Amino acid sequence: MQAYKGILTALALAAASGIASAADEVVVYSSRIEDLIKPVFDAYTEETGVKVSYITDKEAPLMARIKAEGENTPADLLLTVDAGNLWQAEQMGILQPLDSEIVKQNIPPQYRSSTGAWTGLSLRARTIVYSTERVDPKELSTYEALADEQWEGRLCLRTSKKVYNQSLTATLIEAHGAEKTEEILKGWVNNLATDAFADDTALIQAIDAGLCDVGIVNTYYYGRLHKENPDLQAKLFWPNQQDRGVHVNLSGIGLTKHAPHPEAARKLVEWLTGEKAQGMFAAINQEYPANPDVAPSEEVSAWGEFKADTVPVEIAGKRQAEAIMLMDRAGWR
């Protein structure tokens, strides 16, 4: 019958489309989107002749897939946004140490795993954004101060479901302890001008449009909007410059435990932390290079220099679950 033919066709297709893996190839599972990685990988292929294949998805499904594939995984590298995810990958036992002197030289220790299982490639500062019309930057000081009464009905936040906010909260817990942090978060929630947004872009647009006066965002979202609309009525502010510094997270890469091409993968990671790739990798998305010898792009430099929090980014992973529970208790949706 027709139906059986259909099934047979499908099975035949299934058998025919098995993946071939060549020797000069590196396979990357990435939660950083194609537009942000393809140009860099293309440059690598051009320089070395090594092909880089990748698929993109969210990190949790990718990690589940690597784990399920086990020894059969085609993936050499896992590229994610947010260190918390890489820390989790390490806990799941799907990564192995990179063991590269070059990476150690290129990337400062707080932006790497303490066991060497992964390294950061670009830094993303999560900072305060304010309305240039309704806020004098002198009124601003720290993340914590956004809980003050002065900001009642003026603060905008993104959803607590986003890992960026979970990481920020994790570092707050690290700095102040759970009790004090809950107080701060409750203050923030109390000051909200509107329900939490689903993304940073909408938040900045809301400040521009006059719905709220201050918010917390990753800088590259601001950069993107500012590029499209130079008259944006919002600016970035670097908080906590008198104490621990601006919260910094990263996009990073780890070597999978059963990588079929570990040597080729290590070379790619080393190249990615080098000068040429670092400038490119960060500039595509207006982020900061993780290699301190490489300067950020002109646009990014124009936002000014700042002191960054030096707490190891691993904290974001270690305290992620605690942070989420705390955010839930504080009523941050």
Add this chain to the structure above:
Amino acid sequence: MIHSVQRRWYPLSFAVAALVLLPLSVLLLSWHEIDTTIWAHLWETQLPRLLGNTLVLVLGVAAGVLLLGVSLAWLTSLCEFPGRRWLDWALMLPFAIPAYVLAFVFIGLLDFAGPVQTAAREWFGSGVRFPRVRSTGGVVLVLVLVFYPYVYLLARSAFIAQGRGLMEAARVLGRTPWQAFWHVALPMAWPAIGAGLALAMMETLADFGAVAVFNFDTFTTAIYKTWYGFFSLTSATQLASLLLLAVMLVLYGERRARGVPRASAERKRAAPLYRLHGWRAFAASAWCGLVLLCAFVIPLIQLLVWIWQRGRFDLDSRYVGLIVHSLSLGALAALITVSVALLMAFARRQAPVRPVKAAVGLANLGYALPGSVLAVSIMLAFSFIDRHLLGPAAEWLAIDPKPVLLGSLGALLLAYLVRFMAVAFGPLESSLARIRPSLPQASRSLGVGGPALFMRIYLPLLVPGTLSAALLVFVDVLKEMPATLLMRPFGWDTLAVRVFEMTSEGAWARAALPAITLVLVGLLPVILLIRRSARL
């Protein structure tokens, strides 16, 4: 003696059920360990509110899709009013718009920083107040506008199939048009309407994309949060299996309420029953036009504006590949899923015994799970087969033991089959139910049986149902995101994948280009189908 005929359906229905059961058993197995910290936390701070939200959402969407779907189907199939001819098929168009796309268009257009409120502030001053856009009402409205076509499509073909004879009989027997509608047409069409309603409710329960754009917390968002935030896939699948339980109740209720399907032959579309005049005709045109405007025309215009502003530079040769991939996946999945669903519908009809019924019921459960959870369960199940069955087999045959299923096109198509079985099954079953058993019986007595019976009697009568089923699966596969993302072979990026990449970075405007391409690609079969079924 009947039993031996019925038993012939056992292997097939059990095999398909097993395919669905495989990922579901991954869910059930998750209960072997319970993370009490996470559960206690969820229970104390989350669950009561989430359950309330979910209930309101599902009931709101159910009421909305019934109101829209049935009223529109009734008007376009049995009444005559200005614009009916094209509204008839145009009202199916919103089906091509994915829920997450309508959600971000809705918010982009109407929220505080959007063009509507900005313009209003410019004209009337900053004091002007709007109702909250990112609210329960907003989510319900968006989901109703994207899911009503399920009810519309099925109710419409049921009304057309009923024809005017019954209604005329009711009128002759002294019923008013309204009484005839409530007491004759609606109960007769209920199996079809119920099937559409069940699909809409399952979609609502499983939706993540649209509710995430609204930051509206439902049971499904809690599943994702548990997985992506707490990184507890175990607790997430436990939550998902509870969701599944809720869905089984919905389906059971729908089956009970549906009652015994009544047979009535497909017939040629009759002349309209009611010619509307004056204000009635105007109201009918206005109602249909308003729905079309909100669910399709305005979103399309907003997407076009965004493309003009930001996305037009993104259009390049890659789109050819994206479109081809989307189309081939949709077509292959539709072919496979409809074929299997048809066999299952036959199994249930020919062998209405408990084991077969149970198998068919199970096979339809995949639709209700949140896409990512189902995708990961399927992936885990497949990797288990790869490792413990196919791997050793390959070793035994002395072939390089590479994973066969995972990362292959076949696995993705199987995943679609598991996920969209119910979508194909609904329309097929209700159109099969309309074929009187006397028809094949007569044909058998005239010596036509077996394949010839299928080809000459069933197939022609099943064409409308089969087409509806194929269309629904095709468009659903186009829009499908999580399974495609997780299981696509290298290089098989689709339009939905592209939409995901843009939206995951909050670049809604840049998502407009792949979104509109997706809508346009999905439109062709919608128009094709609806025009064809309109001629019947």
